[in-house]
Amino acid sequence: MKILSSWLRSYLPQLNVNDRQLANDLTLRGIAVEGVYFVEGHDGDPDEARHNSLFEMDITTNRVDAMNHYGIAREAAIIYGLALQPLNASLEDLSSRPERSEVEGPAVSSTAYPIFIEEPKLCGRFTARVLRDVKIQPSTGIVVERFRLLEQKLISNAVDASNYVMFAMGQPTHAFDLDKIEGGIVVRRARKGEKLKTLDEIERTLDPDDLIVADEKKPLALAGVMGGWDSRITAETKNVLVEAAWFDQTSIRRSSKRHLLHTDASHRFERGADFNAAPIASALLSRIILESGGYQQGEFADVLIPEGEARTAKRSSVSFSVGEVKRILGATEDPEGITAAAAETILSGLGCGLQKTESASYNVTLPSWRLDLEREIDLIEEVARLYGYNRFQNTLPAFSGSVVELSWAEKEATIRRTLLALGWNEAIASTFCAAADAELFAPQPASAVAMGNPLSEEAGMLRPSLLPGMVAMLSLNLNRDVEDVALYEIGTAFSGTTERVEEKPSLAIGASGRAFGNAEVNFYDLKGTIEELLGKFSSRSVYFDALLLPSWLHPGRAARIAVDGITVGYFGQLHPAEAERRKLKQICFLGELSLDRLYRLALRQPLVRELSRFQAVRRDFSLLFPDSVAYAAIENALQALAIPELRSFAPKEILRDSQSKAVPAGNFSLLLRTVFQSNERTLREEELQDFSQKIIAAMEFIGGRLRS
Numbered sequence: 001m002k003i004l005s006s007w008l009r010s011y012l013p014q015l016n017v018n019d020r021q022l023a024n025d026l027t028l029r030g031i032a033v034e035g036v037y038f039v040e041g042h043d044g045d046p047d048e049a050r051h052n053s054l055f056e057m058d059i060t061t062n063r064v065d066a067m068n069h070y071g072i073a074r075e076a077a078i079i080y081g082l083a084l085q086p087l088n089a090s091l092e093d094l095s096s097r098p099e100r101s102e103v104e105g106p107a108v109s110s111t112a113y114p115i116f117i118e119e120p121k122l123c124g125r126f127t128a129r130v131l132r133d134v135k136i137q138p139s140t141g142i143v144v145e146r147f148r149l150l151e152q153k154l155i156s157n158a159v160d161a162s163n164y165v166m167f168a169m170g171q172p173t174h175a176f177d178l179d180k181i182e183g184g185i186v187v188r189r190a191r192k193g194e195k196l197k198t199l200d201e202i203e204r205t206l207d208p209d210d211l212i213v214a215d216e217k218k219p220l221a222l223a224g225v226m227g228g229w230d231s232r233i234t235a236e237t238k239n240v241l242v243e244a245a246w247f248d249q250t251s252i253r254r255s256s257k258r259h260l261l262h263t264d265a266s267h268r269f270e271r272g273a274d275f276n277a278a279p280i281a282s283a284l285l286s287r288i289i290l291e292s293g294g295y296q297q298g299e300f301a302d303v304l305i306p307e308g309e310a311r312t313a314k315r316s317s318v319s320f321s322v323g324e325v326k327r328i329l330g331a332t333e334d335p336e337g338i339t340a341a342a343a344e345t346i347l348s349g350l351g352c353g354l355q356k357t358e359s360a361s362y363n364v365t366l367p368s369w370r371l372d373l374e375r376e377i378d379l380i381e382e383v384a385r386l387y388g389y390n391r392f393q394n395t396l397p398a399f400s401g402s403v404v405e406l407s408w409a410e411k412e413a414t415i416r417r418t419l420l421a422l423g424w425n426e427a428i429a430s431t432f433c434a435a436a437d438a439e440l441f442a443p444q445p446a447s448a449v450a451m452g453n454p455l456s457e458e459a460g461m462l463r464p465s466l467l468p469g470m471v472a473m474l475s476l477n478l479n480r481d482v483e484d485v486a487l488y489e490i491g492t493a494f495s496g497t498t499e500r501v502e503e504k505p506s507l508a509i510g511a512s513g514r515a516f517g518n519a520e521v522n523f524y525d526l527k528g529t530i531e532e533l534l535g536k537f538s539s540r541s542v543y544f545d546a547l548l549l550p551s552w553l554h555p556g557r558a559a560r561i562a563v564d565g566i567t568v569g570y571f572g573q574l575h576p577a578e579a580e581r582r583k584l585k586q587i588c589f590l591g592e593l594s595l596d597r598l599y600r601l602a603l604r605q606p607l608v609r610e611l612s613r614f615q616a617v618r619r620d621f622s623l624l625f626p627d628s629v630a631y632a633a634i635e636n637a638l639q640a641l642a643i644p645e646l647r648s649f650a651p652k653e654i655l656r657d658s659q660s661k662a663v664p665a666g667n668f669s670l671l672l673r674t675v676f677q678s679n680e681r682t683l684r685e686e687e688l689q690d691f692s693q694k695i696i697a698a699m700e701f702i703g704g705r706l707r708s
Contacts, residue, residue: 002150003055003072004039007168011073011085019053022076030385031066031075032058039149054149064271065369068170078349078386087169087284113241113299114184122211123187123223124308125246127278129286130178130298132239134158140292158233158240161288163264170369171244171274171281172265174213176220178239180231183216185243187223194219197229198261210255211247224252224269225261242285244278246308250453257456274369275312278302313368320347320379322360328377329384331393338387346386347379408505408599412490414536415507415595419488422529423516424509427487429469431494432459437468440552440578443594447495462494462501466508467552467592471574471582474510478585486515490595505595509571512588523557526571526591530561533593537601539563543632552578552590561593563601569593616647616677617688621695622707623670624663629703634670637698643691645683649674669707 005019015022023033035056057072065071070087077084113128139147139160147154150167154160158175166172190196190206196219197203204222206212211223221227224247233240252269256262279302322340332338340360347354351367366373373379384392416426433441434457438448442464454460463469466489477485486509493506509529511521527544534542544559550570558572571591579588625634631651638649653671657663676683676691696706 001057001059001067003057003069004146004149005051005053005055007069007146008073008076009051011070011087012076012080012082013085014082015076015080017080019051019055023053023055025079026072026075028388028390029075029079030060031063031072034058061271062372064170064268064273064371067268067271068167070169071369074349074351075386078346081345084349087280113301115301115303116184116186117303117305118186118188119211120305120307122189122248122251123245124248124305124312125275125278125303126185126187127244127282127300127302128185129242129282129300130239131242131286131289132178132298134238134240134289136233136235136237137292143288143292156233156235157292158237158289161285161292164288165281165285166264166268169277169281169284170268171277172224172268173242173244173281173285174221174227174265175233175285176227176231176241176243177233177237178241179237181215181220181241182218185220185241186214186216187245188212188214190219196222198222198226199229199232200226200261201229204259207255207258209251210258211251213243213245222255222259222261223247225256225259225266226263240289242282242289244282244285246273246275246278246312249273253453272312272371275309276368312371315366315374317353317355317363317365318374318376318379319357320362320364320376324376325380325383328380329392331395332387333391333393338383342387343383346383349386350382352379408595411537411599411603412505412595414603415533416490418533418536419509419529422532424486424488424511424529427470427473427489428491429466429473429489430459431463431492433461433463433468434458435461437461437471438464441465441467441550442495443493444495449494449496449498449501452498464495465493465592466491466506467590470508470510470590471588474512474588475582475584478512483586484513484515486511486521505599507569507593507595509591510588512584512586520587521589523559523572523589526589527559530569530571530591530593534561534563534598536604537563537598538604539601541565541632541636543630545630551575563598566597567594568597610679612677612679614678614680614682616675617683619674619676619688619692620652621672621674621692621699623672623699623704624667624707625670625699625702625704627666627668633702634672634699634704637702638695641694641698643676643694645676645678645687645691647675647677670704 005022008022009015017025019036023036027033033055037054037056039052039054059066066075074084076082113130115126115128117123117126136156136158139154139157143160143164144154146164147160152163162173162175188211189208190210190212192208194206195203196206196212206219206222212219213221213223219228220231223245247269249270249272252266256266256270282300322338322343325343326337329338344354347364351369353365355363355365357363364379373382420426432451432455435448435450438461442448448464449462451460451462470487470489473487474485488507488509490505490507492503494501494503496502509526511525513521515521516525531542542563544561546555546558547560549555549558549560549572552575553570554573554575558570560567561569561571569592572589574584574588574590638646650673651670652673653669655663655669663669674695676688699705
């Protein structure tokens with residue numbers, strides 16, 4: 001946003017610091033000046049040049065009150081302890097007419113122009129002023145000079161006056177050709193199928209949720225966004241209707257997004273305009289037109305909705321204590337700290353009304369132009385900001401406790417270290433996703449939470465799973481010819497309702513191409529990674545099966561992950577239909593683990609065991625099992641024997657015979673290798689025989705038998 005320092009100074013005639021100092025002081029108070037550029041118009045006088053600059057501003061979205069010259073001048077007045085001039089006191093005489101007295105917003109006259117507000121929740125205030133016998137001509141004087149320095153396009157005196165008022169005080173206004181209005185003004189929702197040609201010469205089909213300004217027969221403007229082409233000011237215009245209003249910010253934002261139409265007006269209305277500014281802006285705009293091309297002033301109407309006023313300009317007062325200021329903000333360079341007088345000066349300068357309740361406590365009436373102020377802590381923040389953060393001592397607050405690590409921090413760090421060591425790369429995706437992705441990847445149906453005011457349709461839901469973001473990142477890499485990808489993300493998945501959102505930690509992995517070497521990524525690469533991760537936790541059993549697989553997985557190349565009988569996740573190849581829909585160039589493998597379930601388990605602690613000095617003995621068992629017996633059952637049965645000398649066991653060979661010659665149909669052959677060793681003695685043959693008999697018995701118990 002561009003701001004002229006000379007325009008600021010017109011509101012602060014006693015300001016005597018140069019523009020560089022002004023820019024620095026504003027920046028230190030959170031009104032960031034990103035660039036200072038000297039402009040022409042000072043007749044070569046160096047002293048004058050120091051007070052005639054163009055500021056490139058970066059105003060945060062919550063400070064709509066500072067998105068104009070008068071709002072920034074208000075900040076400077078507090079910083080330097082100066083009196084702020086009234087808005088129209090800074091307007092120079094643009095013609096030979098004498099200076100007029102300050103305009104006060106007049107009451108509605110008995111002959112007021114007819115206004116009908118059909119949507120009082122969306123339009124809390126609407127003012128209309130009639131100007132007759134207006135001479136539409138090019139702007140002159142200070143409007144032209146300031147617009148030139150701001151690089152703002154000049155159109156005509158009436159339209160330029162509307163833009164000038166917005167730059168001056170931040171209130172959007174609009175001028176209609178009165179003779180093109182049929183009947184009175186109606187503020188209503190659009191009717192289905194209605195069309196409006198806006199000032200950018202595009203005919204738009206209106207949505208029934210759009211708020212519009214209309215006459216009794218047709219739409220005139222998309223409220224708070226852009227006026228209509230057919231009612232615009234032209235060189236033939238003789239009579240003008242000046243509109244200044246207050247519109248609900250959510251409604252304006254939705255219309256702006258719906259029509260992809262972001263304007264200076266919508267930018268301000270979306271962030272919360274000043275409810276009380278409309279009559280002042282109307283009077284100011286009318287005065288500029290008067291001084292540039294005479295008119296006869298007609299009716300003025302000001303329709304105000306009490307409920308809208310109560311939500312904005314007449315909010316409940318807030319309790320404020322100077323003692324709380326000192327407690328929260330701490331010590332300053334001044335030994336007395338922030339005094340009651342200093343706090344009063346700052347809050348009064350912001351426009352707050354102060355009613356003292358105790359020696360250093362107040363009931364504070366909030367200004368209508370600061371909708372971001374809601375609680376005492378907001379006022380304390382404003383006091384700190386305008387007092388100057390640089391004036392606080394560089395001391396840490398007193399703290400008697402200690403830093404407490406989150407209970408799962410070590411487990412999360414272990415997972416991250418393991419994945420990085422295995423060749424995976426960490427990535428971070430958006431916490432939002434499209435409704436279609438939320439429905440596809442949600443662990444439970446209808447568990448995703450919709451956003452009340454989404455940025456776009458593609459980001460309308462809180463992600464119920466990390467997989468939408470993982471698929472998007474894989475697609476992004478593949479579409480940019482990065483074919484070998486192995487990514488993981490540790491983040492939060494959301495579920496529940498808009499009233500109660502639940503957050504759970506989750507892990508997603510995704511891989512494609514030759515991410516781990518010369519071979520293409522396959523099912524077993526992900527299985528090995530997951531086994532390595534689960535091996536870091538103490539559990540009784542870990543097994544994989546193909547039960548209850550989600551629809552996004554290839555049914556023949558996927559598995560469910562169960563730990564101690566509880567499902568903790570799924571992994572496998574992305575379903576070919578889903579890959580085709582997303583136009584993925586390669587086969588992609590995905591997986592997700594519910595870390596909240598995994599974190600219930602303790603981490604395995606590394607144990608140091610003395611190396612045995614005695615001979616290890618190997619025994620192989622050739623066993624036959626039905627296909628229904630999983631290896632996890634074999635592993636559990638061997639562990640249940642609790643033989644201290646059984647140091648290790650592993651499958652060395654698994655055999656199936658499709659012709660049922662070597663192995664009967666419905667069975668598989670397993671060569672199980674075991675290793676026995678004692679730390680105390682060399683094992684005797686009778687001990688080994690006893691161990692072997694126990695192993696054979698355990699295998700027979702779960703359905704196996706020795707091969708003959």
